[in-house]
Amino acid sequence: MIRDKGALRKAAFAARKQAYGEDHNAALTAALIAEIGTTRDEVIAGYMPIRTEADPRPAMGRLSASNTVCVPVIDTAGQPLLFRAWTENTEMIEGPFGAQVPAHGAWCQPRILIVPLVAFDRQFNRLGYGGGFYDRTLEMLRARGPVRAVGLAFSAQELPDLPTEATDQPLDAVITERGTLARRDRTA
Numbered sequence: 001m002i003r004d005k006g007a008l009r010k011a012a013f014a015a016r017k018q019a020y021g022e023d024h025n026a027a028l029t030a031a032l033i034a035e036i037g038t039t040r041d042e043v044i045a046g047y048m049p050i051r052t053e054a055d056p057r058p059a060m061g062r063l064s065a066s067n068t069v070c071v072p073v074i075d076t077a078g079q080p081l082l083f084r085a086w087t088e089n090t091e092m093i094e095g096p097f098g099a100q101v102p103a104h105g106a107w108c109q110p111r112i113l114i115v116p117l118v119a120f121d122r123q124f125n126r127l128g129y130g131g132g133f134y135d136r137t138l139e140m141l142r143a144r145g146p147v148r149a150v151g152l153a154f155s156a157q158e159l160p161d162l163p164t165e166a167t168d169q170p171l172d173a174v175i176t177e178r179g180t181l182a183r184r185d186r187t188a
Helices: 005-020 025-036 057-063 133-144
Strands: 043-045 068-073 082-086 092-094 100-102 112-115 148-152 173-176 179-182
Touching: 025 057, 025 112, 025 148, 025 173, 025 179, 068 100, 082 100, 112 133
Parallel strands: 043 068, 043 112, 112 148, 148 173
Antiparallel strands: 068 082, 092 100, 173 179
């Protein structure tokens, strides 16, 4: 077992890049919509994919018909993410790390988050890029009330037993093109 997060990220990036070239969008969208369910008037955070990340935008577009959808904005390094309202017609500008962010719009506090990741395991651990943004954000939001964190990835990004730290926040579900891995011991 590789315990070095840098080596794990490198292996997961290679697997994600290969999976990205295959057309999994319809399966990912269907599984994501099924996991989130028929929500109304919820605040749901998606994300604008960078590089070879799984793309949540088709699901975000469908969810925005009856919910407020928002996307993360990095305000300051070392701090939790902020979230700004998003629709398919929102004017976007380039933000930190190359992700698109809304040029303007209302600030939101999501209760459901679609979370990007580099790797995941069956214990609902997530390996991100290493900045800790989602861990800090989930910790802050969960302190305020129930929050669901739904990871979106390709099945090739699954690794066994990721190393964890005390600050790591677990996912409630992981969506891949092969279906859903969901914790049933957490409620939001």
